[in-house]
Amino acid sequence: MSLHSFSSESLPFSHSVRGSLCWQSPSNIALIKYWGKFGVQLPKNPSLSFTLSKAYSQTSIAYESKKETLAKHQFFFEGKENPVFGKKVMRFLIDLDSVFPFLKELDLRIESKNSFPHSAGVASSASSMSALALALCNLEQEVIGSLQDEIDFYTKASYVARLGSGSASRSVYGGFSIWGEFIELIESSNEFAVPFSYEVHPLFMQLRDSILIVDSKEKSVSSRAGHALMNGHPYAEARLAQSKQNMSWLLAALQQGDTDRFIEVVENEAMSLHALMMSSKPWYTLMHPNTLRILEKIRAFREKTGLFLCFTLDAGPNVHLLFSEENEIEIQQFIQNELEEFCDGAKIIHDKMGFGPQKIEQ
Ligand code: PMV
Numbered sequence: 001m002s003l004h005s006f007s008s009e010s011l012p013f014s015h016s017v018r019g020s021l022c023w024q025s026p027s028n029i030a031l032i033k034y035w036g037k038f039g040v041q042l043p044k045n046p047s048l049s050f051t052l053s054k055a056y057s058q059t060s061i062a063y064e065s066k067k068e069t070l071a072k073h074q075f076f077f078e079g080k081e082n083p084v085f086g087k088k089v090m091r092f093l094i095d096l097d098s099v100f101p102f103l104k105e106l107d108l109r110i111e112s113k114n115s116f117p118h119s120a121g122v123a124s125s126a127s128s129m130s131a132l133a134l135a136l137c138n139l140e141q142e143v144i145g146s147l148q149d150e151i152d153f154y155t156k157a158s159y160v161a162r163l164g165s166g167s168a169s170r171s172v173y174g175g176f177s178i179w180g181e182f183i184e185l186i187e188s189s190n191e192f193a194v195p196f197s198y199e200v201h202p203l204f205m206q207l208r209d210s211i212l213i214v215d216s217k218e219k220s221v222s223s224r225a226g227h228a229l230m231n232g233h234p235y236a237e238a239r240l241a242q243s244k245q246n247m248s249w250l251l252a253a254l255q256q257g258d259t260d261r262f263i264e265v266v267e268n269e270a271m272s273l274h275a276l277m278m279s280s281k282p283w284y285t286l287m288h289p290n291t292l293r294i295l296e297k298i299r300a301f302r303e304k305t306g307l308f309l310c311f312t313l314d315a316g317p318n319v320h321l322l323f324s325e326e327n328e329i330e331i332q333q334f335i336q337n338e339l340e341e342f343c344d345g346a347k348i349i350h351d352k353m354g355f356g357p358q359k360i361e362q
Helices: 081-095 102-107 125-143 150-164 166-172 223-228 236-256 258-276 289-305 326-341
Strands: 018-032 047-065 071-075 108-112 176-179 193-195 207-212 308-311 319-324 346-350
Touching: 018 125, 018 166, 018 308, 047 125, 047 166, 047 207, 047 236, 071 207, 081 108, 081 150, 102 125, 108 125, 125 166, 150 166, 150 193, 150 308, 166 176, 166 193, 166 236, 207 326, 223 326, 223 346, 236 258, 258 308, 289 308, 289 319, 289 326, 319 326, 326 346
Parallel strands: 071 108
Antiparallel strands: 018 047, 047 108, 047 176, 047 346, 176 193, 207 319, 207 346, 308 319
16 A cells, blocks of 8 residues: 555545444554654654553444534543543544545544553553544545455554554554564555564464553653653664664564573563663653562562563553463462562453454444
């Protein structure tokens, strides 16, 4: 799909339309971290993530031909009209005018909800923006009749999700996906994510992610502000080189089943992300003392048992403990015995790699 074709045809409709649709889309966890952007939400470095399954958003759109000159767009979050989220979504829809010109011809009622509580400490922008993007592309299919080709549909959904939140671009696919140009993958792009199309070793196909909630409060510095601090960051160039090298190593490890390399790269990425925050001007840190206690415990347990487990961190204090299905029993025991005490109210979300978004039949 060429870039200009992201814009759909305009209306006016010769007929009136009415209907509703709903999409469910999961969150994702990055193994190679996107940090820093340029232009319109374009990434300064390539990133790779896997899509989760239990942490998801559902977005439904009820639509009909507008009744007045100006179309009426309403937004409800978890059943209530939500002015804060609503404003953000409305702004987003206005910015999407060239991508979905038909939106101004329709009255819309958009409803969104998450499978996890707002205070769970799980970032909801990837799941909510990808669910909204998928629902909007499905709406284009229904009212315009375009995007019938599956690849075109998901490419545009990823492009639109990216405009809402960079990491959301990767959530439109199940399994592993990649966003950002990377020379070893000709299909990769800064504009949208692509699924990782090579065969992945079975060890990495059943990944578990137990999210240890160290603090469920809203983070003190937003990702938006964090990305901005990469402009003029003294390590920006080194970060780009590091992310490319780590990407290359990780892609090989995923195919070869190299768990040592996987652990080395994934933990290096997590610590580098937080090191970039600490070396920004002004500096900040999102890790808590209990984050570091958990990381030390994970390393000690891995050294003692030789099991395959490692951690990654998002832009926040919570720890994503990654392991494979075959060690599930030992690792759940370890979590209970040694890690739970460092979590906020013993809160843990046991998630795993998922198959990606789905349309919900209503
Ligand atoms: O998509 P944003 O703007 O919320 O940024 C996400 C950045 C990280 O979660 C830290 C890394 C990533 O690649 O998901």
